[in-house]
Amino acid sequence: DVKVTQSSRYLVKRTGEKVFLECVQDMDHENMFWYRQDPGLGLRLIYFSYDVKMKEKGDIPEGYSVSREKKERFSLILESASTNQTSMYLCASSSQGLGANEQFFGPGTRLTVL
Amino acid sequence: AQSVTQPDIHITVSEGASLELRCNYSYGATPYLFWYVQSPGQGLQLLLKYFSGDTLVQGIKGFEAEFKRSQSSFNLRKPSVHWSDAAEYFCAVGPLSNFGNEKLTFGTGTRLTIIP
Numbered sequence: 001d002v003k004v005t006q007s008s009r010y011l012v013k014r015t016g017e018k019v020f021l022e023c024v025q026d027m028d029h030e031n032m033f034w035y036r037q038d039p040g041l042g043l044r045l046i047y048f049s050y051d052v053k054m055k056e057k058g059d060i061p062e063g064y065s066v067s068r069e070k071k072e073r074f075s076l077i078l079e080s081a082s083t084n085q086t087s088m089y090l091c092a093s094s095s096q097g098l099g100a101n102e103q104f105f106g107p108g109t110r111l112t113v114l
Numbered sequence: 115a116q117s118v119t120q121p122d123i124h125i126t127v128s129e130g131a132s133l134e135l136r137c138n139y140s141y142g143a144t145p146y147l148f149w150y151v152q153s154p155g156q157g158l159q160l161l162l163k164y165f166s167g168d169t170l171v172q173g174i175k176g177f178e179a180e181f182k183r184s185q186s187s188f189n190l191r192k193p194s195v196h197w198s199d200a201a202e203y204f205c206a207v208g209p210l211s212n213f214g215n216e217k218l219t220f221g222t223g224t225r226l227t228i229i230p
Contacts (some may be wrong), residue, residue: 004157041222042204042221042222042223048217058217060177090157092158101184101216102148103218104160105158106157107155107157108156
């Protein structure tokens with residue numbers, strides 16, 4: 001069974017803290033994605049990666065960075081957490097090749113920044 | 115730029131009734147279309163997808179969707195809903211890429227409530 005796992009389901013951090021959200025996939029997928037999900041706004045893409053050490057900005061990259069040192073792992077970093085980064089964060093992965101854009105999602109991390 | 119519109123934020127349906135969730139997309143070429151479902155507190159699960167062939171696509175859990183190019187629509191349907199179908203539903207569009215390394219654009223979602 002294919003799997004995308006995220007390090008935490010719930011996380012509470014304080015303003016100004018550095019926050020790491022980890023995502024691991026076991027499907028040998030080349031592509032990995034980080035989204036944030038907010039009520040009424042749907043899913044918004046923060047960053048994505050096509051390959052190890054490669055990253056591309058999504059629609060809302062400000063305040064975030066990412067790291068992909070290994071193919072199976074994609075980390076989202078909040079350098080200095082702020083209250084407006086309180087949200088649900090979803091990681092996804094997909095393979096490459098024609099017609100292969102289906103994304104597989106992890107269960108999400110609900111982050112609260114106080 | 116590609117975009118997806120789900121005009122209904124919230125829909126309430128009686129158990130056993132039929133369901134149609136609307137999705138309109140904007141994309142310049144042949145799109146790759148998806149419907150995902152998100153149960154409370156969970157990640158997204160793929161219901162069905164379309165990228166070529168028969169415009170009526172069957173998915174899991176008894177769902178189907180019809181691609182209508184002339185209307186730029188990809189509406190999701192189910193003939194008889196069950197209480198377990200209560201969830202949020204997302205439509206997504208992406209390019210039919212030769213490389214499969216393109217990003218998807220998601221709609222804002224439709225929350226489905228089922229009443230007894």
